[in-house]
Amino acid sequence: MKHTILFSSSFLFISFAATAQLADTTRIVGLNEVVVSANRIQGERKADLPQQVDVLSARQISLLNPATTADALLNSGWVFVQKSQLGGGSPVLRGFEANKVLLVVDGVRLNNAIYRAGHLQNILTVDANALDRMEILSGAGAVMYGSDALGGVISLYTKQPRLADSTSTGVQAHTSNLLRYATAAREKTAHTDFTLGWRRWATFTSVTATDFDDLRKGRNGFDDYPGFGEVKEYVERQNGKDVVVPNQHVNRQKFTGYSQLDVVQKVLFQPRAGQRHLLNLQLSTTTDIPRFDRLQTYRNGALRYAEWEYGPQKRLMASYQLELTRPHVLYDVLRLTPAVQDVEESRLVRDFGKDVRQENTEKVRVLSANLDLFKELKQHELRYGAEVTRNKVHSIGEGVNVATGAVAPIVTRYPNGSTYATAGVYAAHRWEITDRLILSDGLRFSNVQVEAAFDRKFFDSPYNAIKQNSSSLDGNVGLVAMLPAGLRLSGLVATGFRNPNVDDLSRTFEQTAGTGQAIGTLIIPNPGLKPERVVNYEMELSETIENRLLVSLTGFYTTLRNALVVRPFATPTGQTTTEFNGQTYQTLATVNTGEARIHGISSRAQLGLPAHLRLDGTLTYTQGRDQSADVPLDHISPLYGRGALTYQHRGLLAEGSVLFNGRKTVAQYSPSGEDNLPQATPAGALGWYTLNLRTSYQVTPRWAVQAGLENILDTNYRVFASGISAPGRNLFLSIRFER
Structure with missing residues (x-):
């Protein structure tokens, strides 16, 4: 292994050194990139947008060679990502996470009625190998997307079918294939996608299968806290009993592995110019995903859980898209996208020494439809449309005796049959006042309705039912000024909102971290919640020298009213404790706080250098x-970023990079418990950095090989708010074939 590491490192460094005398400069795309997500339907140059947008192309994703979509975001350096288990990945944008960041795939929102406020892994249900690009919009995005886009929007676009060109008389085929192996989790990935194109019909098919073993953490670091992150013992079921077993390999994080299958199928029909019909089917499913941090939770000096897993995470989506591009008096482009999604997730929990496993399964059916139109009128562009969604939640609770197989009903996580429905209309306008001055503005009216009825059979909820009906009017206005000498100045003011969903209003959930109480804590329903609202201010100054330099600095300031936070809570009868599953708990609930403020800066830089370097x-x-409470907010990431030197010439692409995070002291942690302080060191989250090397070589026009070495120093570290240590030294090898 040591020889392999030395060879890979030497190969990459020699690649840089051997080509250092070549005189050329790598291309900088920068602000000339075209983005779609900012306006949903018609692409615009980044330079014309007042909002900060980052674009991760398929080519960049290919070089990063990520195991998951969450890893692609993390390794880009643009997005902070939290993990509680190997099968995790919760993006954070400008201090907002989980249900406060909107995920969209191919124009269809993924956020549903049970997206929680803590940490989510739903972005893993979109296959990185099937992506054409990702667009990350930072800041409030309510005008174009409605509820949930407080911190921003992550739009994921999968690859498209391609019609045969006009000179073709038969079918045109293209295929792309990948085999990948990585050492840190003994990951094995196989991917294939292919397109078949005729004059009017085309198909795209993508299949990816991935298998992960237990993740190995780094060995070096944490000198002041020896043994941090080591797994000393774990629980096994032997002869019908739970047994604590010493871990022979303390850097191996036991019970973290899982497998995943992703399938995308698209069919395109274009009967005539200016009319397109697209059927889009997507399936993602996993095996059980162990929740590592819970499996390493201790109570009274002993491991608490024998089992704690997320059951198979399933997402099935079917959408149809009609696109009309022949000019009409009302539009130049019209796009209609109805969709249906079936989402299933579950939690499987069993205490040590107990025979009954609590199985809570949630099934959500989501119906949605988007209508988006674009019209150009001289120097003016108008975008307008509407969106409706309806979520139906089916919540099941079962106690399964692992010894006898007997099944009995238990309390459900949510009221069974809950509904969550949204409707909105929007209009956005762009005015090119001069060649150097562009004005953008927009308005959206949204309505959200939530209904849930409680069953008191297993848990004596203080409420019979929840009914909410709320509306919001949101807007934005932005200005872009192209100044002399390549300077660009932009400013934006935007509002946003997030309506409480079924998870916020009605969940019952045992919380085991962050309270410091002698007894456990239980989050209980609170039907009195109000929508969260933000006002976001941002300004960006950038300098561009074409194909040589791009430097940008963005400052943002966000005021958040009625922020949803978890706090101690008394029921309407004044009780601060309650009985649940035979135990006494202190009651917590999600409540609105008065006002919160978030501010920060972000910078981007690209510099073209001689000798094919960037x-x-x-x-x-x-x-x-x-x-209001004068305490830190949760989900506020420490300082983070990335630096990279890239060499590209002919068939060789090589990159050396450093990925880093700053420190987060205990005093900077939120008291809510969402930041997982017990999973950090006694001093909080320590700063860290990793050194990484990646290379890709195009052996022939069809065959390419990739190799990389991540975390070269084998650093032992844990990302802020994460419950699992990050991968140690990771060597990956890939073979790609295209035709």
């Missing part, structure tokens, strides 16, 4: 505080 850098700093 230097890239990103840096983001965020601060957030609950002004």
